[in-house]
Amino acid sequence: MPTAQEPTLTLNAGAVAATGTWQVHALAQGKAMTTITAFLKTLKGDQLKWDLSAVDSMDHIGAQLFWNAWGKARPANLQLAPGLDEFFKRLETTGTLELPRARQNRLTLVMKLGFAMLLFFEHLAGLLRLIGQVVLDSWRFLRNPLRGPWKEISANIYHAGFQALGITALVGFLIGVVFSYLSAQQLRNFGGDIFLVNLLGMSIIRELGPLLAAILVAGRSGSSITAQLGVMRVTEELDAMLVMGISHGFRLILPKVLALAIAMPLLVIWTDTIALIGGMVSAKLQLNLTPQYFLLKLPEAVPLANYLIGIGKGVVFGMLIALVSCHFGLRIKPNTESLGRGTTTSVVTAITAVILADAVFAIIFSGVGFSG
Secondary structure, eight states, X not given: OOOOOOOEEEEETTEEEEEEEXXXXXXXXXXXXXXXXXXXXXXXXXXXXXXXXXXXXXXXXXXXXXXXXXXXXXOSSEEXXXXXXXXXXXXXXXXXXXXXXXXXXXXXXXXXXXXXXXXHHHHHHHHHHHHHHHHHHHHHHHHOGGGSOHHHHHHHHHXXXXXXXXXXXXXXXXXXXXXXXXXXXXXXXXXXXXXXXXXXXXXIIIIIHHHHHHHHHIXXXXXXXHHHHHHHHHTTHHHHHHHTTOOHIIIIIHHHHHHHHHHHHHHHHHHHHHHXXXXXXXXXXXXXXXHHHHHHHHHHHSOHHHHHHHHHHHHHHHHHHHXXXXXXXXXXXXXXXXXXXXXXXXXXXXXXXXXXXXXXXHHHTTTSSOOO
């Protein structure tokens, strides 16, 4: 195999002659690249004659060196060895191509706000359509209950209700202990130890119990509902159901809404009870209030209306969580990225909707449930 000849350049009477091998392996030997690059920078003027007829072989690296020295245009006086013309033709073609310019983000703050509002109203309209579909499916269920989705309702009650008893009990007990402990420290400073039952009963039964249970269910069961519907979209099960004439609303959405409307009030009662037990234990340790006194004082401190308000919140919160989760689950596109993003958005939106609904309850029933 013949060895590569060292690439050389000579300048004689206004003519530049190139010889040797102008390929990357030859240019990389020693200081050939540095020497040639420095020499090419000294060659100025359009009247120079370029003679490349004695070049043994060339690749794109060698051709690019000459092309840069020529100012990215062929000189008027140029002689090429056979086969070299193709390299410079490609460089000429490449030089005429313009790289696509990066699109500038021209959206102003007002435009971004407008798009966000349009997206919000789009989601709101979709949620209203879903509510209307649930109402129609509920009427269909009431007209012919024997053909209703009883198995689906039972399965969703088990998954969203029974399987959530452990986590709601643990969190409820800890919240009851912490709230009672902090309240007892403040009440002791003012000599109001006996009012701990009033404070715990009203706050847990009316507010903390329903809200805590709803947030836990939204994070646990709401995400599960969205992910389930999203996976069915990815695996094309939803399309298969439509082909078979099976309604999404009647077999998927309605059972989940009814199941959470039934399970959430029961979870609220369960969470209230465990949280009060935690508060009772803390009250015994902090203020030496006996469980007997706590249980006797609780019915007087908390009117029945507060208990009913808490259960009503459970029903509304459960339906809200199911509707929001199903809404985002049906909007997931058949790809994994959309599945993860939709599940996260569903949980955040469900928790936000629950807190907003709780604020509405607080305003509407602001004068109800307080003993004179």
